[in-house]
Amino acid sequence: MKRIYMDHAATTPAHPDVMASMEPYFSERFGNPSSIHSFGREAKKAVDSSRDAVASFIGARSDEVIFTSGGTEADNFALEGIAYANQNRGNHIISTPIEHHAVANSIKTLVKRGFEATFVPVDSDGLVDPDDIRKAITKRTILVSVMHANNEIGTLEPIADIGKICREQEVYFHTDAVQTFGHMPIDVKELNVDLLSASAHKLYGPKGAGMLYIKKGTKIVPYLYGGEQEMGRRASTENVPGIVGFAKAVEVAKGEMKINDSKLVRLRDKLIDGILSMIEDSRLNGHRTKRLSNNVNISIKYIEGESMLLRLDMEGIAVSTGSACSSGSLEPSHVLLSIGLTHDVAHSSLRFTMGRDSTEKEVDRILEVLPKIVKDLRKMSPLNRGNN
Numbered sequence: 001m002k003r004i005y006m007d008h009a010a011t012t013p014a015h016p017d018v019m020a021s022m023e024p025y026f027s028e029r030f031g032n033p034s035s036i037h038s039f040g041r042e043a044k045k046a047v048d049s050s051r052d053a054v055a056s057f058i059g060a061r062s063d064e065v066i067f068t069s070g071g072t073e074a075d076n077f078a079l080e081g082i083a084y085a086n087q088n089r090g091n092h093i094i095s096t097p098i099e100h101h102a103v104a105n106s107i108k109t110l111v112k113r114g115f116e117a118t119f120v121p122v123d124s125d126g127l128v129d130p131d132d133i134r135k136a137i138t139k140r141t142i143l144v145s146v147m148h149a150n151n152e153i154g155t156l157e158p159i160a161d162i163g164k165i166c167r168e169q170e171v172y173f174h175t176d177a178v179q180t181f182g183h184m185p186i187d188v189k190e191l192n193v194d195l196l197s198a199s200a201h202k203l204y205g206p207k208g209a210g211m212l213y214i215k216k217g218t219k220i221v222p223y224l225y226g227g228e229q230e231m232g233r234r235a236s237t238e239n240v241p242g243i244v245g246f247a248k249a250v251e252v253a254k255g256e257m258k259i260n261d262s263k264l265v266r267l268r269d270k271l272i273d274g275i276l277s278m279i280e281d282s283r284l285n286g287h288r289t290k291r292l293s294n295n296v297n298i299s300i301k302y303i304e305g306e307s308m309l310l311r312l313d314m315e316g317i318a319v320s321t322g323s324a325c326s327s328g329s330l331e332p333s334h335v336l337l338s339i340g341l342t343h344d345v346a347h348s349s350l351r352f353t354m355g356r357d358s359t360e361k362e363v364d365r366i367l368e369v370l371p372k373i374v375k376d377l378r379k380m381s382p383l384n385r386g387n388n
Contacts, residue, residue: 003316004362008202008294009151009179009353010320014245015204021248022206025241033238034227043240050247057250058196059187060213066230067243070210071178071199073223075102077212077234078174078195081220082143083110086172090140091115096128096147097338100176103145104334116140125287126155126339130162137169148177148186148196152335152351153286154295156180163192172218178202178210179292182253184261194218200242204356205249209242260356264293267354267363271296274367279374285336285349296352299336299345303377308350311373317366320351 005013025046031039033047047067055065068074083093095107097119107117120132128146137144144166149156159175166173174195177186181196182203188196195218200209214220214233226235268291276282281301300308305321312319332346341349352366 001316004318004365006317006319006352006354006358006362006366008355008358009292009351011201011207012204012355014201014206015249015252017252018205018245018248022241022245025244029240031240033240034229043238046240046244047238050243053247054211054250055213057186057254058181058213059189061216063231064188064213064216066212066214066234067238067246068210068212068223068234069208069239070201071100071176071197072102072210074197074199074210074212075100075174075176076106077223078197078214078220079103079106079110079143079145081223082172082174082195082218083115085219085221086142087115090138090142092138092140092142093117094120094133094136094141094144094171096120096122098122098126098150098152098335099145099147100151100178103147103176107145122155122338124340125290126150126153126285126335127287127290128157128162130158130165133162134165134169137165137171141169141171143172143174145174145176148175148180148191149292149295150286150335151179152333153297153339154179154291155286156290156292159191159193166194167192182250183257183293185257188213188215195220200246200249203249203253206242206245209239209246211246256356261293264354264358267358267360268293268296270360271352271354271363271366272298274363275300275370278367278371283345285339285341292353294354294358296354297349298352299341299349300374301345301348302381303348303374304381305347305349307377308370308373311377312350312366312369315369315373317369320353321349 029042031043033044051062051065055062111117118136120136122128146157148159163173172194175193176197178199181198194215196213198211201207222233224235275298283299285297309321332343336346
């Protein structure tokens with residue numbers, strides 16, 4: 001049985017070209033970029049050219065890109081770096097209740113240390129109203145952080161509009177672009193952002209590599225202390241293979257982005273329409289059109305999401321659940337609760353996220369298998385109304 005992978009929002013397989021580009025930097029080109037001999041210079045040249053490639057991809061200057069260990073570190077760096085560097089000017093941070101835990105928990109930690117936070121609500125599609133951001137800004141506001149696209153429900157936020165407001169109010173603006181980077185065009189100037197986070201393994205690059213864009217002139221303190229790596233902002237010997245692989249993934253994405261996007265939108269819409277028409281009491285979570293091209297988040301009432309996930313896995317289909325239960329929590333997704341779903345409906349959610357190798361045949365297989373699974377599980381579910 002050929003397995004079907006529909007969890008690309010969690011991670012992607014490394015592209016063959018990415019793996020080939022990294023291999024030499026594990027062996028014959030293993031030098032430390034901080035060393036001044038030929039081995040070190042060779043490694044530094046690779047890091048510098050990779051930085052140029054990543055910066056160019058988002059319309060940034062090379063000295064505005066800092067390599068990190070991934071999206072979580074980039075988010076932490078952005079929030080804590082700005083907060084501590086600007087606390088003499090203010091202590092107020094604005095965000096949303098649907099942010100990734102890397103942002104949400106950073107803010108929670110900063111609040112424990114004396115900062116204040118306002119979480120602007122989202123509507124039933126997960127959209128932020130830029131005017132609500134404007135109204136929440138005070139004289140003490142130093143940072144706004146709103147994700148580019150939600151990792152669970154796929155909704156795309158009006159980042160450029162929010163950024164324009166922040167610029168007018170002279171407030172730093174950060175966006176977590178982990179889900180969009182490499183999947184849709186990004187220009188940091190058009191988005192009006194001061195900071196932007198990304199992660200390589202979401203775009204067929206290696207795990208353990210990410211980046212933070214920091215607009216020139218932004219007042220921010222270093223995240224790690226030690227040597228002078230990354231222009232003195234992030235100490236630690238650079239992950240040269242990971243950085244090289246990140247740059248190669250960007251190069252591949254640049255050439256394939258438009259083609260993949262068109263294909264994925266077609267597959268996404270077929271899966272959405274198929275599930276909603278074939279399964280009674282199902283609903284789409286997130287905006288119907290303002291969403292990631294590969295994201296389908298569905299709630300199917302009267303069944304636990306984990307039960308559907310496990311049954312799909314038995315059929316060789318890998319997806320993720322819309323709730324956090326599978327990670328050991330009894331609480332459903334904070335994102336789904338924030339868009340107004342009840343606990344039981346939030347617990348009944350599945351997320352399908354497609355990738356560059358996903359096919360129409362795979363979507364057809366899901367539409368063949370899922371309705372049968374739902375029918376079987378509803379017969380056993382104590383939540384069922386008794387008519388399915």
